[in-house]
Amino acid sequence: MHANVKQNVVPLITPGLKVACSQCNLRELCLPFGLDDTDMARLDSLIGGGRKLKRGQHLYRAGDPFESIFAVRSGFFKTDVLTEDGRDQVTGFQMAGEILGMDGISTEHHTCNAVALEDSEVCLIPFTELEVLSSEIHSLQHHLHKVMSREIVRDHGVMMLLGTMRAEERLAAFLLNLSQRFSARGYSHAEFHLRMTREEIGSYLGLKLETVSRAFSRFQEEGLISVQQKHVRILDLPRLKALLAPPDGRIARPA
């Protein structure tokens, strides 16, 4: 049993390549949020169909000319930056309904790599045309700005994590974040499959893979989660959340 436990909605299988926003059950999580039928139809006509990627394939690479942003229709991605001096940092994991590629707007070239961590499908959204349309549809324009701003806020959260949290706190925050996002997509909040390796988790969290593995084991010993390879089940959500208590112990961990 490796597929995620489905709760209620959202059949993630994309039947054909051309699925319109108006028909898409992710629309409330994605770019079309808040559009009326007419405007949604205009957005539909702009979206350049889908693109399927096999696991391991790059959606784009750092340096590629920027033309489009992408909405994840199904599957799972990571983005990472690597510098000329050999450093490698995973900057995010993206799932259905989330937008990829906005890093490329500023320089007209992508500044990170986006890789599918499982077979995936994205919608292609040509950016120049999106700008034209968004100058005509105010709610689209505003929502685009919100999506970009949300990315900035998300990044601040990661900076907080990397700057102030200890290893186990980071992993707890990571699991809680995944849980919440799976839940928002109609999957179980308590049981899911990690699509990424310990090393990728470590890179994202600023830890080594051994540290991630040890933290997983520790959580399991303590009865917070059960974990077997990539399969995770959250057993004690309240205590997992309590791990994020302040480092100064002002609010001591409730034993």
Place this chain on the structure above:
Amino acid sequence: MHANVKQNVVPLITPGLKVACSQCNLRELCLPFGLDDTDMARLDSLIGGGRKLKRGQHLYRAGDPFESIFAVRSGFFKTDVLTEDGRDQVTGFQMAGEILGMDGISTEHHTCNAVALEDSEVCLIPFTELEVLSSEIHSLQHHLHKVMSREIVRDHGVMMLLGTMRAEERLAAFLLNLSQRFSARGYSHAEFHLRMTREEIGSYLGLKLETVSRAFSRFQEEGLISVQQKHVRILDLPRLKALLAPPDGRIARPA
């Protein structure tokens, strides 16, 4: 001698409160970038004058309703996030020409605090009106998107720093970044004053203030910089840059 060493251009004194973009010598670094005279005049009319802040004053606080973004006209700011569990992370330092407040777009409320680190002045840019204008002026719209995207890319750089670098590498990267930004504003790239405390630097870099202080001392011992309180002079730029060599030693530090 505490004022920054001025090199050539940019008199940073703002004579009156109402300085138009078209007259501003920061316009090439700021929002009006790339606008022609007509469009610049329209942007002028939108900008709600300036606001002066004394050192230590908040420009906005987390939770404040979002109405405007701000362009730093003069002075120096920090932004920081603090969570209910008592963590505190400086997410950035902003200087003349840089844009503040875009974090607030996504939730209609600011998600971080912005504090003046010296007496400062900002231009107020009402966001709703900016959206209206940018839907009419394509180059303004596009530049706004670039500014937001640049913030995302900058955040990725900080994530890289926090995720992969050691203490001295972080400080070197920080000094080089400041140097480059001062230089872009017509100040010396080699000599400047830090507006922030060791603790604020530490928070930004994910280090304790003692570690920051020790790293400064070490750099000075090694002849890379001279540092006295908040006054820094870069003595050996190449070797400072070489500190950012890869952690795996593939390119060994040139002795």
Place this chain on the structure above:
DNA sequence: CCATCGCGTTGACTAAGATCAAAGGGGCAC
């Protein structure tokens, strides 16, 4: 002009996570 307080520096010790190493297990390709 002096007292004070905040900021910065430095030292000794501690703890967290990295590093090095080895072995087991699962999934994928053939």
Place this chain on the structure above:
DNA sequence: GTGCCCCTTTGATCTTAGTCAACGCGATGG
């Protein structure tokens, strides 16, 4: 179906930065 390789786990040791503490300087305000 089987074998191989990558991923993961776990242990022992080492390094780095954090913690705790004390002191000195300098700016600020009375």
